[in-house]
Amino acid sequence: MTDTAGKVTIKGLAERLGMSKASVSYALNGQPGVSDATRARVLALAAELGWYASSSARALSQSRSDAVGIVLARSPEEVGSESFYMNVLAGIEAVLSDHDMNLMLRMVAPGPEPRRDLGVYRRWAGERRVDGVIVFDHTVDDPRPSMLAALGMPHVLVGAAVDAEPSAFGANTTVDQGRDAGTVMEALHRLGHRHVAYVSGPQRLTHEAARAAGVHAHAARLGMTAAVSHSNYTADDGAKATIAVVAGVVPGSALFPTALVYGNDLMAMGGLRALKQLGLAVPGQVSVLSWDDSILCQLGSPSVAALARNTMDLGRRSAQLLLEAVAGHHCANAAMPAGVLQVRETLAGVLP
Amino acid sequence: MTDTAGKVTIKGLAERLGMSKASVSYALNGQPGVSDATRARVLALAAELGWYASSSARALSQSRSDAVGIVLARSPEEVGSESFYMNVLAGIEAVLSDHDMNLMLRMVAPGPEPRRDLGVYRRWAGERRVDGVIVFDHTVDDPRPSMLAALGMPHVLVGAAVDAEPSAFGANTTVDQGRDAGTVMEALHRLGHRHVAYVSGPQRLTHEAARAAGVHAHAARLGMTAAVSHSNYTADDGAKATIAVVAGVVPGSALFPTALVYGNDLMAMGGLRALKQLGLAVPGQVSVLSWDDSILCQLGSPSVAALARNTMDLGRRSAQLLLEAVAGHHCANAAMPAGVLQVRETLAGVLP
DNA sequence: CTGAAAGCGCTTACAG
DNA sequence: CTGAAAGCGCTTACAG
Structure with missing residues (x-):
């Protein structure tokens, strides 16, 4: 609460420190071009004043949103009662927050006809609101991979078939x-x-x-x-x-x-x-x-x-692949380990 | 795919139409200042070229991110197996997407000591990444409401106690x-x-x-x-x-x-x-x-x-209250309806 | 190592 | 009704 008169910006830091905005930016981002002493002064003041880079300003100048999107096209009832989704999401989130990325989540009605999820992808791409998307529930003749490729949007399929091709826009996690x-x-x-x-x-x-x-x-x-x-x-x-x-x-x-x-x-x-x-x-x-x-x-x-199956890990690997794709790296698909049978009361031998 | 050479921007539209960026912007945003004929031309071209406003540029100039944040501080296991969260999220999402708002979701380890969720709020506020937050699991002596108020961040408590005070930063949904x-x-x-x-x-x-x-x-x-x-x-x-x-x-x-x-x-x-x-x-x-x-x-x-209880509705009402708070309106708390007993096999009378 | 300047793509008073 | 200009807060070549 040092400063009630609006948020502290790079300009504000530069003025207080008596240097240019550029130097402050270099110092803050760990770029070369400033002395260690200067960098330390800048970082100290930024920490003291609680400065954070404006996400929109940074996104605008870097053309990156630091966000990843997920569209779930199942009914809330299903998504809520099947723990699969939340577990995968938790795995994804763990990796994303480790990399200072954010997760944007949207749920749309599952009506198959006027697939509303496609509109969301188009819009996110147009608005440059996310840097990539993670795709659930891959279907036969799924329109999404080719559409996302056309939009230039990095994407990863979660738990795809082993023969799903990795593309220039991302590899997939696969389950045999x-x-x-x-x-x-x-x-x-x-x-x-x-x-x-x-x-x-x-x-x-x-x-x-x-x-x-x-x-x-x-x-x-x-x-x-x-x-x-x-x-x-x-x-x-x-x-x-x-x-x-x-x-x-x-x-x-x-x-x-x-x-x-x-x-x-x-x-x-x-x-x-x-x-x-x-x-x-x-x-x-x-x-x-x-x-x-x-x-x-x-x-x-x-x-x-x-x-x-380890669903958290499925999420983790999927997120890692997407981050690679966003960074422009090419990857191979990541094959997930085999499922392990949990023998419980409903399973028994056949009596002769 | 009309234009492979980069995204179409307002500048591009203005050039093709032979008018200024300002007029195009007014037309696109339904602002006064352009004739109906002009507006129609602009909208037609924008639709044809698949133009969307850059979220970061708009956020930067309007100081609004069009996103709402939620930090879940429970273990993924709990969040995944208790359908409560997903159902409330689904209700929230339904209202948000109706209003062209996005949902930013973060999950943090529930460890009570170095409450990592507080850091997320601070960061989101500093980065101006969300316009408001919806708070789950209100606790006794919860540090979040006062902290969010100090950050100037609109917020809504989900299912708070009936005596939770609405503040200038948002009212709450309450459950008696x-x-x-x-x-x-x-x-x-x-x-x-x-x-x-x-x-x-x-x-x-x-x-x-x-x-x-x-x-x-x-x-x-x-x-x-x-x-x-x-x-x-x-x-x-x-x-x-x-x-x-x-x-x-x-x-x-x-x-x-x-x-x-x-x-x-x-x-x-x-x-x-x-x-x-x-x-x-x-x-x-x-x-x-x-x-x-x-x-x-x-x-x-x-x-x-x-x-x-109707948990989807709890989410819906919470989101509505947050949107009001983001818009700067003051609201009263929204009291949720009484729970309804579902009599099932585990409930029976006591034998005398 | 540092600074002045341009640019990212919008919005919005302000003149005409 | 329309246009030229400034500004939002960053990043990043480019000179010094």
């Missing part, structure tokens, strides 16, 4: 869903399961397409049968899909799936509920496994077996 | 925890409960202090006894607190709490788990109620009774 499908299917095979149903999220998501392909491939290899149905990532949809999968199939018959795998934790919880209503014992008659781990799975009763 | 405590205690009383334990979050949070006071007051009024213990908002802490509360107390004895109320959904889930391990039947021997509703409560097995 086929490998993870192998982990899941092999575990089920080992427990004696031969008929598996995968209740997937929307198939336009590339990671779900990759999972479905992986499930089928590994089933074939292991001599199992697998049915994949596509649904949405909510508990209600998980319940509906479950009923559709087991309805009319006699438990114990050759066609009955003894294991149900779900694309996320919410669907698994909804599925559990549906199975209970149908009078099917978990894991006595059917095992349940979620492809995403979360506190929901851990605290559920019964607790839900899940494939756990 | 005493009234909600009445809802909870009366419902329990009606079911025959006479001994209640409230497992609260940290008592430095003003809303928890208010709840504890409300629980005690209503217990006294209704002829009940209430014990309040303070813990943290995690499932593990909920479990530990539960064990501490019921350990050594004989079920059915006069001292045994027949109803356990928890400060949030995570603690309630942890408490449920502990009760199961202790061999106590829910709701047969003890009822469980969470002061926050969430998908965890809905999907739990048994499903957990909860006091539901």
Whole structure:
């Protein structure tokens, strides 16, 4: 509170110190061109007066906003109840704040038709409000990478497929869903399961397409049968899909799936509920496994077996890649480690 | 892609149109000073070329950043698993984007000692990076309101106590925890409960202090006894607190709490788990109620009774108040509606 | 090592 | 209704 008459600026510092604005700027930014003694005087006064560079002035002269943007195009309910997003965001934020970058977050209604998220990217690019963006939920024929490239906007896809190409505008974090499908299917095979149903999220998501392909491939290899149905990532949809999968199939018959795998934790919880209503014992008659781990799975009763991934780390790596892209460096994609199966109460062997 | 040679600016528009930058600016901003015909020409060209005002240039000249900041000082785990935050954020975001404002989000480690969040506010104010902030988790003797006032930063407290004073820098959304405590205690009383334990979050949070006071007051009024213990908002802490509360107390004895109320959904889930391990039947021997509703409560097995509030709306109202404060208007606090009891499987009457 | 000057892209009194 | 000019607070070649 040294100065009530407006904010302290570089000009103010220069006047008090009796030198030019340029020298003050050089001193403040660690640039050469000032003596150590001068630099020390400048820094001391700046600290004393609580000077900070105006973000807009700096952004205007440097053409950098020091901000990174994220547009989430899912419903608040989903984003709020699936801890995946917040965990990834936390990882991203940790890296960004370490580098004095800021995170700009926008949520738009998920309506697929007039994709409002595209307008946000266009606007952010036009306003030069962010230096780059991190893209969630990569879809088949996703318009965003090419659009962002056309806008000259650095970007990183979070958890893309292994064959997603890194571009001049950024590399991606990738998850090998086929490998993870192998982990899941092999575990089920080992427990004696031969008929598996995968209740997937929307198939336009590339990671779900990759999972479905992986499930089928590994089933074939292991001599199992697998049915994949596509649904949405909510508990209600998980319940509906479950009923559709087991309805009319006699438990114990050759066609009955003894294991149900779900694309996320919410669907698994909804599925559990549906199975209970149908009078099917978990894991006595059917095992349940979620492809995403979360506190929901851990605290559920019964607790839900899940494939756990380090989502904070996924965020961290994605942010690091974006910072590289913003700095103009070319990088390779960053492959994320394999998911690890968390065996819990819903997973058991098949009785002979 | 009309113009590859750099972004289109107001100067560029003016040159193509053969007029001054000022006129173009007036036309673009809906200011008087240009004819309708001129304005139409300008807007048409701007739309054609995809012009957007540079956010930094506009911020520099208007001394407004068109951004609002939020610092979350809880662990990513908590923020991720408690849907409360994301829901409030979604409500905030909906209002902000309606007003062409942006949301800047930062998460800092919750370590209480060298409160890193304060540094973020100071920096944001110094850099003029945000026009105002929305403050979560108001605490007793919270240093933030006075600090933000000293910084001249408009701010709004989310879900403050009813006696939180609105200031020249913003009003607050308030929640009458005493009234909600009445809802909870009366419902329990009606079911025959006479001994209640409230497992609260940290008592430095003003809303928890208010709840504890409300629980005690209503217990006294209704002829009940209430014990309040303070813990943290995690499932593990909920479990530990539960064990501490019921350990050594004989079920059915006069001292045994027949109803356990928890400060949030995570603690309630942890408490449920502990009760199961202790061999106590829910709701047969003890009822469980969470002061926050969430998908965890809905999907739990048994499903957990909860006091539901409209958290999206809490976010919306908070954002509206902040926009008023940023605009320099004085407002009254906005009182949020009463919580509504969601009766679920964990809540039952006491057997005589 | 230091200073005067131009520029980043807007907005906004102020003359015409 | 329109234009020339100053200013927002920085950074950065460019001379000295």
